[in-house]
Amino acid sequence: AQSVTQLDSQVPVFEEAPVELRCNYSSSVSVYLFWYVQYPNQGLQLLLKYLSGSTLVKSINGFEAEFNKSQTSFHLRKPSVHISDTAEYFCAVSDTGGFKTIFGAGTRLFVKA
Protein backbone atom coordinates (compact mmCIF):
# COMPACT_ATOMS: atom_id res chain seq x y z
CA ALA A 1 0.00 0.00 0.00
CA GLN A 2 1.11 3.51 -0.68
CA SER A 3 1.72 6.08 2.01
CA VAL A 4 3.00 9.62 2.28
CA THR A 5 4.85 11.13 5.22
CA GLN A 6 5.32 14.84 5.60
CA LEU A 7 8.01 15.14 8.19
CA ASP A 8 7.10 18.55 9.58
CA SER A 9 3.62 19.59 10.67
CA GLN A 10 4.59 23.26 10.94
CA VAL A 11 7.46 25.28 9.48
CA PRO A 12 7.93 28.88 10.64
CA VAL A 13 10.34 30.94 8.54
CA PHE A 14 11.22 34.60 8.09
CA GLU A 15 10.36 36.43 4.91
CA GLU A 16 13.04 36.18 2.18
CA ALA A 17 14.60 33.11 3.84
CA PRO A 18 14.83 29.75 2.03
CA VAL A 19 12.50 26.91 2.97
CA GLU A 20 12.30 23.16 2.45
CA LEU A 21 9.17 21.12 3.11
CA ARG A 22 9.97 17.46 3.34
CA CYS A 23 7.99 14.59 1.87
CA ASN A 24 8.73 10.88 1.78
CA TYR A 25 6.58 8.22 0.20
CA SER A 26 6.39 4.47 0.04
CA SER A 27 5.15 2.49 -2.94
CA SER A 28 5.96 -0.76 -4.66
CA VAL A 29 5.07 0.55 -8.12
CA SER A 30 5.85 3.52 -10.31
CA VAL A 31 4.27 6.69 -9.01
CA TYR A 32 3.21 10.19 -9.86
CA LEU A 33 4.02 12.81 -7.24
CA PHE A 34 2.28 16.09 -6.50
CA TRP A 35 2.42 19.12 -4.27
CA TYR A 36 -0.79 21.01 -3.54
CA VAL A 37 -1.24 24.30 -1.66
CA GLN A 38 -4.26 25.26 0.44
CA TYR A 39 -4.86 28.86 1.47
CA PRO A 40 -7.20 29.52 4.42
CA ASN A 41 -10.82 28.57 3.79
CA GLN A 42 -10.11 27.44 0.25
CA GLY A 43 -9.77 24.18 -1.64
CA LEU A 44 -6.43 22.70 -2.64
CA GLN A 45 -4.63 23.98 -5.72
CA LEU A 46 -2.09 21.98 -7.71
CA LEU A 47 1.35 23.54 -7.26
CA LEU A 48 3.54 21.16 -9.26
CA LYS A 49 3.80 17.52 -10.29
CA TYR A 50 6.30 14.89 -11.30
CA LEU A 51 5.16 12.34 -13.86
CA SER A 52 8.36 11.30 -15.65
CA GLY A 53 11.50 12.74 -17.22
CA SER A 54 13.47 15.45 -15.45
CA THR A 55 13.53 14.85 -11.72
CA LEU A 56 13.42 18.59 -10.97
CA VAL A 57 10.03 20.21 -11.49
CA LYS A 58 9.13 23.86 -10.99
CA SER A 59 6.05 25.96 -10.36
CA ILE A 60 5.29 29.39 -11.77
CA ASN A 61 5.70 31.09 -8.39
CA GLY A 62 9.24 29.99 -7.59
CA PHE A 63 8.74 26.64 -5.86
CA GLU A 64 10.58 23.55 -7.03
CA ALA A 65 10.64 19.89 -6.04
CA GLU A 66 13.06 17.11 -6.81
CA PHE A 67 12.10 13.48 -7.22
CA ASN A 68 14.67 11.21 -5.58
CA LYS A 69 13.84 7.59 -6.32
CA SER A 70 16.57 6.05 -4.18
CA GLN A 71 15.47 8.02 -1.13
CA THR A 72 11.76 7.89 -2.06
CA SER A 73 11.50 11.62 -1.46
CA PHE A 74 9.91 14.62 -3.15
CA HIS A 75 10.93 17.65 -1.09
CA LEU A 76 9.55 21.09 -1.90
CA ARG A 77 11.90 24.08 -1.84
CA LYS A 78 11.83 27.81 -2.39
CA PRO A 79 14.97 29.98 -2.20
CA SER A 80 13.17 33.09 -0.87
CA VAL A 81 9.67 33.02 0.62
CA HIS A 82 7.08 35.79 0.78
CA ILE A 83 4.37 36.52 3.31
CA SER A 84 1.87 35.41 0.68
CA ASP A 85 3.34 31.88 0.72
CA THR A 86 1.78 31.31 4.13
CA ALA A 87 -0.49 28.31 3.58
CA GLU A 88 -0.74 24.58 4.13
CA TYR A 89 1.13 22.37 1.69
CA PHE A 90 0.20 18.78 0.89
CA CYS A 91 2.37 16.16 -0.73
CA ALA A 92 0.49 13.45 -2.65
CA VAL A 93 1.27 10.22 -4.51
CA SER A 94 -0.66 8.03 -6.91
CA ASP A 95 -0.03 4.91 -8.96
CA THR A 96 0.70 5.71 -12.58
CA GLY A 97 -2.66 5.67 -14.28
CA GLY A 98 -4.53 5.04 -11.05
CA PHE A 99 -7.46 6.80 -9.45
CA LYS A 100 -6.50 6.84 -5.79
CA THR A 101 -4.23 9.72 -4.88
CA ILE A 102 -2.95 9.48 -1.30
CA PHE A 103 -2.31 12.73 0.54
CA GLY A 104 0.09 13.46 3.36
CA ALA A 105 -1.09 15.09 6.57
CA GLY A 106 0.09 18.52 5.43
CA THR A 107 2.76 21.04 6.45
CA ARG A 108 1.68 24.46 7.61
CA LEU A 109 4.15 27.07 6.34
CA PHE A 110 4.09 30.29 8.31
CA VAL A 111 6.12 33.18 6.89
CA LYS A 112 6.98 35.90 9.37
CA ALA A 113 7.88 39.50 8.58
Add this chain to the structure above:
Amino acid sequence: NAGVTQTPKFQVLKTGQSMTLQCAQDMNHNSMYWYRQDPGMGLRLIYYSASEGTTDKGEVPNGYNVSRLNKREFSLRLESAAPSQTSVYFCASSELADSYGYTFGSGTRLTVV
Protein backbone atom coordinates in the same frame (compact mmCIF):
# COMPACT_ATOMS: atom_id res chain seq x y z
CA ASN B 1 -14.40 29.70 -15.31
CA ALA B 2 -16.24 28.26 -12.29
CA GLY B 3 -14.23 25.01 -12.17
CA VAL B 4 -15.65 22.80 -9.40
CA THR B 5 -18.67 24.11 -7.49
CA GLN B 6 -19.79 22.62 -4.18
CA THR B 7 -23.01 23.31 -2.29
CA PRO B 8 -23.68 24.05 0.48
CA LYS B 9 -20.59 25.73 1.94
CA PHE B 10 -21.66 25.17 5.54
CA GLN B 11 -24.11 22.77 7.16
CA VAL B 12 -25.07 21.76 10.68
CA LEU B 13 -26.91 18.46 11.11
CA LYS B 14 -28.33 16.64 14.06
CA THR B 15 -27.26 13.05 14.62
CA GLY B 16 -29.38 10.77 12.47
CA GLN B 17 -30.36 13.37 9.89
CA SER B 18 -29.58 12.86 6.23
CA MET B 19 -28.25 15.23 3.61
CA THR B 20 -26.71 15.35 0.16
CA LEU B 21 -23.63 17.34 -0.77
CA GLN B 22 -23.68 18.52 -4.34
CA CYS B 23 -20.73 18.89 -6.70
CA ALA B 24 -20.59 20.04 -10.31
CA GLN B 25 -17.67 20.69 -12.66
CA ASP B 26 -17.69 22.56 -15.94
CA MET B 27 -14.33 21.44 -17.34
CA ASN B 28 -15.59 18.32 -19.14
CA HIS B 29 -13.49 16.17 -16.81
CA ASN B 30 -14.04 12.43 -16.81
CA SER B 31 -13.13 11.58 -13.21
CA MET B 32 -14.57 12.95 -9.98
CA TYR B 33 -13.75 12.38 -6.31
CA TRP B 34 -14.98 13.02 -2.80
CA TYR B 35 -12.46 13.56 0.01
CA ARG B 36 -12.81 14.47 3.65
CA GLN B 37 -10.24 16.59 5.45
CA ASP B 38 -9.64 16.24 9.17
CA PRO B 39 -6.97 18.03 11.24
CA GLY B 40 -3.63 16.23 11.17
CA MET B 41 -4.89 13.54 8.80
CA GLY B 42 -4.67 15.17 5.41
CA LEU B 43 -7.31 14.21 2.88
CA ARG B 44 -8.87 10.77 2.77
CA LEU B 45 -10.71 9.44 -0.26
CA ILE B 46 -14.35 8.53 0.35
CA TYR B 47 -15.56 7.56 -3.13
CA TYR B 48 -14.53 8.24 -6.69
CA SER B 49 -15.99 7.97 -10.16
CA ALA B 50 -13.45 7.15 -12.84
CA SER B 51 -15.94 7.95 -15.58
CA GLU B 52 -19.63 8.62 -16.06
CA GLY B 53 -21.63 5.59 -14.96
CA THR B 54 -19.03 4.14 -12.59
CA THR B 55 -18.35 4.63 -8.89
CA ASP B 56 -15.90 2.93 -6.52
CA LYS B 57 -15.07 2.99 -2.84
CA GLY B 58 -12.08 4.80 -1.50
CA GLU B 59 -10.35 4.57 1.86
CA VAL B 60 -13.26 5.62 4.12
CA PRO B 61 -16.61 4.83 2.42
CA ASN B 62 -18.62 3.65 5.43
CA GLY B 63 -21.66 5.82 6.13
CA TYR B 64 -21.65 7.44 2.69
CA ASN B 65 -23.20 6.85 -0.71
CA VAL B 66 -22.55 8.57 -4.01
CA SER B 67 -24.26 9.15 -7.32
CA ARG B 68 -22.64 10.16 -10.59
CA LEU B 69 -25.70 11.86 -12.00
CA ASN B 70 -24.07 12.75 -15.33
CA LYS B 71 -20.62 13.76 -16.51
CA ARG B 72 -20.81 17.09 -14.68
CA GLU B 73 -22.32 16.13 -11.33
CA PHE B 74 -21.22 13.86 -8.49
CA SER B 75 -23.17 13.91 -5.22
CA LEU B 76 -22.31 12.55 -1.78
CA ARG B 77 -25.09 11.41 0.55
CA LEU B 78 -25.01 10.89 4.30
CA GLU B 79 -27.99 8.66 5.13
CA SER B 80 -27.78 8.91 8.93
CA ALA B 81 -25.23 11.48 10.06
CA ALA B 82 -22.94 10.75 13.00
CA PRO B 83 -20.64 13.11 14.96
CA SER B 84 -17.64 11.23 13.47
CA GLN B 85 -18.67 12.63 10.09
CA THR B 86 -17.97 16.18 11.23
CA SER B 87 -15.36 17.26 8.70
CA VAL B 88 -14.61 19.43 5.70
CA TYR B 89 -15.63 17.69 2.47
CA PHE B 90 -13.94 18.39 -0.83
CA CYS B 91 -15.03 17.41 -4.28
CA ALA B 92 -12.39 17.21 -7.01
CA SER B 93 -12.20 16.36 -10.67
CA SER B 94 -9.51 15.34 -13.14
CA GLU B 95 -9.35 15.02 -16.88
CA LEU B 96 -8.35 11.37 -16.84
CA ALA B 97 -6.98 9.37 -13.90
CA ASP B 98 -4.48 10.96 -11.56
CA SER B 99 -1.71 12.05 -13.89
CA TYR B 100 -3.25 15.41 -14.67
CA GLY B 101 -3.69 16.42 -11.06
CA TYR B 102 -6.96 17.43 -9.45
CA THR B 103 -9.07 20.57 -9.50
CA PHE B 104 -10.75 21.01 -6.12
CA GLY B 105 -13.90 22.77 -5.04
CA SER B 106 -13.87 25.19 -2.12
CA GLY B 107 -15.30 22.64 0.31
CA THR B 108 -18.31 22.02 2.54
CA ARG B 109 -17.82 22.41 6.29
CA LEU B 110 -20.18 19.92 7.97
CA THR B 111 -20.85 19.76 11.68
CA VAL B 112 -22.91 16.93 13.16
CA VAL B 113 -24.19 17.57 16.67
